Amino acid sequence: MDKKVWKEQVIAAVDAMAPELIDMSLFLHKNPELSGQEYQAAQRLISAAEKRGFLAKKNISGYETAFIARKGTTGPKIAFLAEYDALPVLGHACGHNLIAAMSWGAAAAFAAVAKDRAVSYLIGCPAEETSGAKVSMAADGIFDDLRAALIIHPGDSNNMGGTSYATHPLKVTFHGRPAHVASKTNKGVNALDALIMFYQGIKPLRQTFTQETILAGIITKGGxxxxxxxxxxxxxxxxxxxxxxxxxxxxxxxxxxxxxxxxLATNTKVEAVHYEPLFKELINDPELMKFFQENMTLLGEKITLLEPNDADGSTDVGNVSHAAPTIHPDIFIGSSLSAHTPEFAAATGSPYAQERLLIGAKAMAMTAIDLLDL
Structure with a gap:
């Protein structure tokens, strides 16, 4: 049996799951949960996986809502990464409801067709919007033995390639000495003056770097x-x-x-601590990109290839890509959309987006088939 037939089978498997996948996406959309609190989402995904014979392990890398669901015992280990945390106020304005449904559909369809020829993983990755569970999971070696890690993000175009920015945010605190501003005997030491000097100084500092950088900030405590x-x-x-x-x-x-x-210049003391972990830059695997592009074409989809240094945002998927071959393409769900906006949140719950998640699940499952030695 050639891969064409196997791909037709995973397409049929996703189509058969369509009501379940759409229901999963819409349930998450209607019940958004913040980072680290995605109890309903994680349990719903785990229950769905267990019903289809996946073995699930919960509480991964210090996250109660992280999980690994596995089906199969031998062959290449291929993971589909699920995200499911929402944003404060906006809900699923980054489309993690769609990501979770796409990855679950791909994992289930691939497992059903590959059977004992591969190990299909659905890896539940919470807190992408904040601390990034994949950072800890990567450090713990969760992704080390994978043949591939696949995830698709909804967006306003079909594209693939490029990268993401590595990011490691800092909280900077200056300490001075209080005083009344009208005191004649105690002028104090103004920590806010020091912080404003620092804020102003990071802009010219950026011009000294030989590689593209982003430096920006806000004052969170000013007196x-x-x-x-x-x-x-x-x-x-x-x-x-x-x-x-x-x-x-x-x-x-x-x-x-x-x-x-x-x-030193202002007679203050300063502390600079990282308040979020290091998100590494995304490395898209060329072989997986080739397979994914071919499969999108088979599904009647056109996809734009981005330049290698075309960066857009930051993601903890970058940490995964340093441990295993990874791709993180975008799939079109609507025109002129920008993530983390009310408009994007509305789009991720639209009927059209639910149709598009089926395309994403099929493309990932088909790409997994390409990795089998048939």
Whole structure:
């Protein structure tokens, strides 16, 4: 039996699951749960997997809502990554309801067709919007033995390739000495002045780097009253680069030196701590990209290939891609959409998006078939 027949079988398997997959997506959309609190979503996915003979293990890498569901014992290990956390206020404005349904559909269809020729994994990955469970999972070796890790993100186009920014945010806190602003004997030490100098300094600092970087931030604590010299001022800063190595070895040390220099000049003390883990840059595997493009074409879909350094946002899938061959393409669910907006949230619950998730599940399952030695 050639791969064409096997691919026809996974297409049929996804079509047979269509009501279940759409119901899964819409349930998550109507019941959004924040990062680390995705109890209903995780349990619904686990229950669905167990009903189809998957063996599930819960509480992975310190996350109660992370899980690994597996079916099969021998052959290449192929994982489909499910995300299911929502955003505050906006709900599923990043389309994780669709991601979860697509990955579950692909994992189930692939397992049903491949049987004992491969191991199909559905890996539940919570908290993508915050701490990124995949970071801890990658550090724990969860993805090390995989032949491939597949995930699709909804968007306003079919595209594949490019990368993501490596990111390692910093919280910078300056400590001074309080005083009344009108005191003649105690002028205090203004921590807010130091923080503002730092805020202003990161813009010209960015011009000194030889690789593309992003430095931006907000002041999260600026004082308690205008007539009191601020003794503690705090800001949160996103620090990103196209390479995690360049980020960690060049950019962040320079940012820390800037903070230290300003503290010395203003007679303040400074603390700079990472308040979120390192998200590494995404590496899309060329072989998987080739297979995925061919399968999208078979499904009647056109897909745009992005340039290798075309970066858009940051994702903990990047950490997975440093441990296993990975692809993270986008699938079209509507025109002129921008993630993390009310419009995107509405689109991810639309009837059209539910049709599109079936295409995504089929393309991933077909790509998995290409990895079998038939």
């Amino acid at each position: 308690t009253a205008p007539n009191i010299v601020t003794d503690e001022a705090e800001g949160k800063f996103t620090i990103r680069a196209l390479s995690s190595h360049y980020l960690e070895e060049t950019v962040i040390p320079a940012v820390r030196r800037l903070a230290d220099g300003i503290a």
